[in-house]
Amino acid sequence: MTKTMVSCAQCTFGVFEEQAAKNTNGEILVEFDKAVQGLTADIISHTAFGSSYKLGMEAFHAQKELQAIAISSLLNVQIPGFSYLPTRRNRLKWMLEKKLRSTLMCIINSRLASRGSGYGNDLLGLMLEACTTTEQGGKQEQLSLSMDEILHECKTFFFAGYETTSILLTWTVFLLSVYPEWQERLREEVLREVGTGNPSGDNLGKLKEMTMVLHEALRLYGPALFMQRKTITDMVVGAITIPKDHAVVIGAPFMHRDKKVWGEDADQFNPTRFANGVARAAKVPHALLAFSIGPRACIGQNFAMLEAKSVMATVLQKFSFTLSPTYVHAPADFLTLQPKFGLPVVMKLLDV
Ligand code: HEM
Numbered sequence: 420m421t422k423t424m425v426s427c428a429q430c431t432f433g434v435f436e437e438q439a440a441k442n443t444n445g446e447i448l449v450e451f452d453k454a455v456q457g458l459t460a461d462i463i464s465h466t467a468f469g470s471s472y473k474l475g476m477e478a479f480h481a482q483k484e485l486q487a488i489a490i491s492s493l494l495n496v497q498i499p500g501f502s503y504l505p506t507r508r509n510r511l512k513w514m515l516e517k518k519l520r521s522t523l524m525c526i527i528n529s530r531l532a533s534r535g536s537g538y539g540n541d542l543l544g545l546m547l548e549a550c551t552t553t554e555q556g557g558k559q560e561q562l563s564l565s566m567d568e569i570l571h572e573c574k575t576f577f578f579a580g581y582e583t584t585s586i587l588l589t590w591t592v593f594l595l596s597v598y599p600e601w602q603e604r605l606r607e608e609v610l611r612e613v614g615t616g617n618p619s620g621d622n623l624g625k626l627k628e629m630t631m632v633l634h635e636a637l638r639l640y641g642p643a644l645f646m647q648r649k650t651i652t653d654m655v656v657g658a659i660t661i662p663k664d665h666a667v668v669i670g671a672p673f674m675h676r677d678k679k680v681w682g683e684d685a686d687q688f689n690p691t692r693f694a695n696g697v698a699r700a701a702k703v704p705h706a707l708l709a710f711s712i713g714p715r716a717c718i719g720q721n722f723a724m725l726e727a728k729s730v731m732a733t734v735l736q737k738f739s740f741t742l743s744p745t746y747v748h749a750p751a752d753f754l755t756l757q758p759k760f761g762l763p764v765v766m767k768l769l770d771v
Pocket residue numbers: 575576579580581583584587641642643645646647708709710711714715716717718719720722723
């Protein structure tokens with residue numbers, strides 16, 4: 420998987436490298452947030468669907484458009500029955516839903532048909548393999564998930580897996596641009612542990628300072644803003660009693676900047692607070708909620724951290740970067756925390 424992540428990252432940044440090399444100062448202006456959005460979509464397509472990644476990208480674009488429609492109508496008054504009327508928006512939505520379903524069905528069916536020695540070692544293959552394995556470890560002909568359930572799982576990988584990681588990368592590059600001394604520390608660490616060759620799972624695992632910086636970026640600018648739960652019994656949390664069957668919204672940004680938990684420097688960028696691991700970074704062990712905790716915590720957190728390290732190592736090996744003078748700092752709630760006006764960054768080749 421690391422190989423796929425690194426090769427996708429090298430492809431994206433290889434293009435920037437070529438363009439920057441044509442300029443005498445070795446610089447290029449990059450809309451970094453958009454570049455990494457494309458990159459993480461590419462990575463999830465490759466890792467989820469292997470050789471069918473092109474079809475995967477088609478499904479991904481349909482899903483992204485559907486997401487945009489859902490967000491734009493979030494605050495609309497919901498009139499009963501309106502969603503069945505053939506308005507322009509509804510017809511576009513139905514067309515996209517149909518396209519998404521048929522594209523995913525095409526990928527899944529062709530995989531089921533070509534089983535041979537196994538379903539493959541991408542996420543879809545692993546899921547299909549698990550669906551035909553019995554609890555005793557044997558094989559069964561029937562899939563234990565319905566086709567609809569498999570389809571929904573594929574959609575969840577995309578929905579949960581690409582935007583969050585691209586936002587983590589975006590805010591990490593923002594912070595490293597604002598704190599060049601940390602950018603230099605990470606570059607030194609990458610060149611020491613990984614060198615100038617291809618990053619691998621083994622050498623990425625040695626990037627301790629990189630892990631600290633990613634955790635600090637998740638604390639200050641975590642992509643997931645709110646988590647929702649429903650109480651299944653009456654509960655007492657601190658001084659508050661919450662009755663059974665009530666919705667609870669947990670706001671990670673408030674908890675992540677609470678001085679009682681993180682200390683007086685809670686608002687400041689200080690990756691060293693994670694020097695002894697996540698559990699010892701604050702006054703309580705589960706204070707970092709970026710991936711949530713408990714049974715519904717993020718299933719993709721190791722994947723996301725590996726992906727973020729693969730991409731950051733690839734960038735730091737080749738470029739230094741600073742914020743473009745046109746950058747405007749406006750973190751905004753688009754369901755996830757995003758820079759409202761994007762992240763324009765000046766990237767400069769290291770050897771120029
Ligand atoms: C920096 C990147 C990521 C962040 C910050 C993040 C954050 C989260 C959070 C906070 C939740 C829990 C939501 C809740 O409790 O209501 C969650 C759930 C989930 N995440 Fe992630 N995520 C990231 C990357 C990924 C990736 C790469 C994947 C898949 C490849 C993924 C798959 C999922 C899935 C499937 C769930 C639902 C788990 C369940 O309900 O059992 N996430 N994520």
